[in-house]
Amino acid sequence: MSTTPPDPILDIRGLEKTYRNGPTALGGVDLQIRKGEIFALLGPNGAGKTTLIGSVCGLVNPTGGSIQAFGLDIRKHWREVRCRIGLVPQELSFDMFDKVIRQVRYSRGMFGCAPDEARIEEVLKALSLWDKRDEPIRKLSGGMKRRVMIAKALAHDPDLLFLDEPTAGVDVELRRDMWKQIEGLRERGTTIILTTHYIEEAEEMADRVGVINKGRILLTDDKDAIMAQLGRTEAVFELAEPMGEIPAALSEYPVTLEDEGRKLVYRGGDGTGTGKREVAELAQDLTRSGIAFTGLDAHESSLEEIFVGLVEQGKEEIAA
């Protein structure tokens, strides 16, 4: 399952990175990102997400493969490419004693861009930091500090923005607020690649999702397509009396008997609500057929289950 966007803004082919005296962090990654999308890269600890981002942002030196951004080879055209890319790293990194506005201005200069007070004002206002512009960073709350990190990454108006774990360790309210900020960036045309451990984040925000594990991309696809293909409904009916076999009246349903006939399990649907409807019909048919049940537990498989399933499947393939 993979979708290759036409004319990608970022085109990564066969990317490899083996750290000196270290592991193979990337084992041949192919990834294409389309202009204007939010792409979520999901993977467990040590999967290679930060190494992948670092390779595009010039912080990691790949040992193989190629990267083109905006149609340019990043090694040959580093200066041109660099000023069009922004990165919000995982770790907070700035001079805590400096004022917000000075750090954001400084960051713009780091990318070789001429001073532009109007742009700095725009960024600070968009991130609700304008009132805090003269505060020393150390006085800000954790959430505000993270916003300053985003402001720094946006000061030079990048076309492609990387957010490495943008909401790691922040509370739910702040996470939702960050999602809004990120959505606002997309509306202004910025292409966004974010890494996350939070499946909910990918589910909420991303247009496409990629799953990476052990330096290999296991899957990339439209989020909705993944949900439609794999987002199944599972419903377990606890039967009042164990059943020997599935009655003919129910033969049309994707059901099986488990736990020595004590449970009737439905697994079906396509993530678009059909599963829930069918479970409701099944419940009615059970009642009509005089089959009593004492409990019903139904849920739709989330991206989280799909993700865990893929990682587990990958482990088995590697072991085989």
Ligand SMILES: Nc1ncnc2c1ncn2[C@@H]1O[C@H](COP(=O)(O)OP(=O)(O)OP(=O)(O)O)[C@@H](O)[C@H]1O
């Ligand atoms: N500078 C380095 N030197 C040696 N090994 C490294 C270095 N940086 C990362 N690694 C290793 O490379 C692998 C991939 O790490 P990476 O940080 O890219 O993963 P990640 O998916 O970002 O993980 P996390 O979600 O924990 O940040 C890991 O095994 C890690 O220990």
